[in-house]
Amino acid sequence: MSVTLKDVARHANVGVSAASYVLSGSGLHKVSEATRARIFAAATQLGYRVNHAGRMLHGGKSRSIGVLENNRSIPVFSELMQLVCKELAFLDYQTLYQVVDGGSLQAVIDEFISRGVEGIIIADYGFTPQYSLEHCPVPTVLFRSFDADVSVDIEAGAYRAARHLLEHGHRNIAYLYPDTGGTDLKLRGYRRALAEAGIEAVDSWLLKIFPTPHWREVIDRAVDVDGVTAICASCDDYAAKLMRYLSFRGIRVPDDVAVFGYDGMRYVEDLAVPLSTVIQPVERIAYLLCRRMMEKLESSLSIPPVILAPELYLGRSCGCRPQSKPAIDWSILSLALNPQTHTES
Amino acid sequence: MSVTLKDVARHANVGVSAASYVLSGSGLHKVSEATRARIFAAATQLGYRVNHAGRMLHGGKSRSIGVLENNRSIPVFSELMQLVCKELAFLDYQTLYQVVDGGSLQAVIDEFISRGVEGIIIADYGFTPQYSLEHCPVPTVLFRSFDADVSVDIEAGAYRAARHLLEHGHRNIAYLYPDTGGTDLKLRGYRRALAEAGIEAVDSWLLKIFPTPHWREVIDRAVDVDGVTAICASCDDYAAKLMRYLSFRGIRVPDDVAVFGYDGMRYVEDLAVPLSTVIQPVERIAYLLCRRMMEKLESSLSIPPVILAPELYLGRSCGCRPQSKPAIDWSILSLALNPQTHTES
């Protein structure tokens, strides 16, 4: 079938072991330059490729990492795994990639281990099913909004967004979000900012666009009746839709109602009113996840978690920049919003 | 180290072969219900996991597919690989994932084969480096804009976009694109539409935003001097930036200059002026790539390629829908633009 080490050895008139020593590049055994050349020649001539299974069976490292995300519905993270994969490739690791939504996380982890991954990176933003990483025989690196190896302080992000609106003088600030039943850290941050200013969020300011079927009425009431003058959205997509609806209603942003988003999607500056938002540092997260994995692979010492501080992007939707701002500070070619690059330390 | 089949067999008081027959689930050999139960019990008790390397070494199928894209810079495709992976998981295949940009494609393919993938899916949109899939020992499925197993007829897409603008009465239609040196199929489609209408695209209508450093002047000249009244952009991101620049210049879209995009990014309907665009059917592409792979794995018959016809999304930027359109036909919850689902045949 396929060309094996034995074939190469026979072709080069050497033993299998000599061929192995040369082609594995381990340098554990001295081989003369002449035979080395003969072996290489035979290998390329026959088109030899190591059989990874054979190598692994002997106990060799697989140089592969399992990468797993349990929810693909969050657009801002759609490229996170791509970035992780690129970084892993740079570190000379193969990526075994799986998207789980709904299915058993444990089953995927078992499959990864069965295939010999050296470690597993798990991105678990959003709703969290039960699973235990305690007994996992390989190191794991977890990314989620709390209690993880790498996390973004989204509570602080929402806090800063709400606080920013407070500093603009707003008092009646609403929060637009889907009520999925779990604890919403962004909601908590929003609440903290208001509480700090001596304001208690009333129920009608909590604009649940899910599972509420009549979300338009909810928004209408908040704006028309409850005197809401600013709205924090739990993500940019919702903020964009919200602004569209407000514009449809003839309500001006930010003059009548200010809006703040969350995520830092690349399109925020292209909206009718450039959206102020909290940036998710996707590239930095990807880099940190991989670095953390390398650290865990090298030593089993417990490493303190990294919590990334959120950063604001100020567009016009919060009321910061005047309509007539003359300078154009963007380039048609640099489409990326996030300032982070992973070339730092 | 890890618990092996031998351990399980010893624990259940049977031979390795019996354990193998039961746990591999092949059903090649009759095993009594009693011993079968004993073996399962021992396996779960010891926490047995098949060693994939051992299985593969014997010549078993790896049930893994290599997935490879050579350019991650096109945002609309950032979720394509995610969808492919999900579909493969549904078909009970593992995904080995690699992003190549700049590096050797051949090296990645070799690595995949070395790791025993049963097939390779390659998404090669954009610039194409030299490589040959002729001698690849496993089936490959290629996605790119021409001469592939699955492709989207982007020439026709650009043709339809330009033709649509012609039907609106525009005669001086420009094309905004980055000139990367290769053949631009969208440019060709744009040209064909104009030629069919008896118009020859003059040079100053070809708005090269790359490598041109002074792209603003290029746009200014087209609009102010050359009387361009409509612009086709080669992607939505550029179209969005273009509309922002036009708005900055005080030029109204679509009244003064109509704009057409390309890609069908999810945000197009949220822009100041909802962008008319050509949809890239990402989900359908993902589904077809996987189905094509399954077909190739089952039979080595040559299968004719699939060329997907592009579909237009008409927003307001082309001048189709009046400003005052009263109905709101979107839902804040359904963020997806593409109508395709992969549940069809």
Next chain:
DNA sequence: ACTATGTAGTGTAACGATTCACTACACAGA
């Protein structure tokens, strides 16, 4: 009682790469 037929189970040779333990040989120093 003797041969078929079938069921339930075991031993073991692969698969391909690695690496330990070993040999063969050359050459230097005493």
Next chain:
DNA sequence: TCTGTGTAGTGAATCGTTACACTACATAGT
């Protein structure tokens, strides 16, 4: 000549799983 030291090479066991070829035993048919 004998021993020590180093270089260059080989043989074979090993990893975990699979599946072929086999045995042992029971039951049925004649």
